[in-house]
Amino acid sequence: MPELPEVETLARELRDILIGRSIVRVGVCWPRTIAAPDPETFARRLAGRRIQEIRRRGKWLLLGLDGGEWLLVHLRMSGRLAVEGADAPEDIHTRVVFHLDDGRRLRFSDPRKFGRMVLTACPEDWLGDLGPEPLAPDLTPERLVEMLRGRRVRLKVQLTDQHFLAGLGNIYADEVLWRAGLSPLRRADTLTPEEAARLLGAIREVLEEAIARQGTTLADRRYVLPDGRPGEFAAHLAVYGREGAPCPRCGASIVRARIGGRSAHFCPQCQQ
Numbered sequence: 001m002p003e004l005p006e007v008e009t010l011a012r013e014l015r016d017i018l019i020g021r022s023i024v025r026v027g028v029c030w031p032r033t034i035a036a037p038d039p040e041t042f043a044r045r046l047a048g049r050r051i052q053e054i055r056r057r058g059k060w061l062l063l064g065l066d067g068g069e070w071l072l073v074h075l076r077m078s079g080r081l082a083v084e085g086a087d088a089p090e091d092i093h094t095r096v097v098f099h100l101d102d103g104r105r106l107r108f109s110d111p112r113k114f115g116r117m118v119l120t121a122c123p124e125d126w127l128g129d130l131g132p133e134p135l136a137p138d139l140t141p142e143r144l145v146e147m148l149r150g151r152r153v154r155l156k157v158q159l160t161d162q163h164f165l166a167g168l169g170n171i172y173a174d175e176v177l178w179r180a181g182l183s184p185l186r187r188a189d190t191l192t193p194e195e196a197a198r199l200l201g202a203i204r205e206v207l208e209e210a211i212a213r214q215g216t217t218l219a220d221r222r223y224v225l226p227d228g229r230p231g232e233f234a235a236h237l238a239v240y241g242r243e244g245a246p247c248p249r250c251g252a253s254i255v256r257a258r259i260g261g262r263s264a265h266f267c268p269q270c271q272q
Contacts, residue, residue: 002075002223003059004134004167005210006231010081011056013226017083018063022050022101030095033108035116042119046071046098058130058166062123072118072126073108075223079115082107083226130166134203141197148188148196155191156184157260168203171216174240174265176202178249183271184264185257209233239265 002010026043028034034042046065053064061081063071073081079095083106086099091109096117098106108115118126132139147165151158158164159173168176177184180202182195191199210216215231217223218241224230238248243256243265252269 001059001077001169002079002215003169003172004056004207005172005233006215006223007056007059007061007075007167008211009214009225009231011054011061014061014063014081014083015054017226018051018100018106019054020050020052022048024048024099024101026099027097028095029097030110030113032113033095033110033115033117035118037119042117045069045119057123057127058133058162059169060127069119069121070123072120072123074116076110076112076114076116078112078222079108079110080222080224081226082109082228130162131164132166134165134167134207139200141193141200144200145191145193145196148191151188153188154184154259155182155186155188156262156264158188160262165203167207170262170264171237171240172206172210175206175210175238177264178239178247178266178271179206181270184259184266209236239267241265 023046026046028039028043031039049065049067051063052066055062059074061073065071083104086103086105091107093109093111094107095110095113095115096108100106120126155177156173159168159176160170180199182199210233213231213233213236214225215223216233216237217230218234221230239254242254245254246252247254247267247270250267250270252267254265255268256263256265
């Protein structure tokens, strides 16, 4: 699933392509992709609208339209946005197509059909329960300590809870915990203030590095940039997907475990 660095990269790339463009018409190929309103109303209200702003909130992509409404897009497990010419080959996994005023198309393909789109005048109705942004200046070590108080779940589970912190998923939670030298099995409310500060520093370092490398494209290529280029952070992963490989820090073998229904990759020696 694309996480914060991937969605942030998409937002930055799409700004140069889409801001100022108008949507001529919308084709909905898989109605369940549209969470609200109904697909017919969704397509009708988007026709003729100009894209004025593109930004990210957690793992959501937000396209601000003239007239005050917002198109919200969540890629979920396998969603992909591509900008292509009208003569591009068809994709059997296409769920929604936005035909633009310059003749190009913004295509949303989604093999697993979990992605969702919303057209709304009030994004907070859909995003209001998300936790703080990991890169926001007001997320201080002291605030993180307060957020962790009373959280009796494992750190891996806590970091991937979107109500706690918006944007982290399996890949970057594993990388962050390795960078901070903390076990994913550690109970969240046992961190000391020093450890919480170290965790926050690792969160910011990993996310900023991943954004700079335009995200992580794995072997399945579920995430690529709008023009098909891969993100380059996969070559810099320390633990995620590296079960049995040596830890870059100490040489011990990376292990994989199930924690709260999620997989976690970590070094049993560095992250005791």
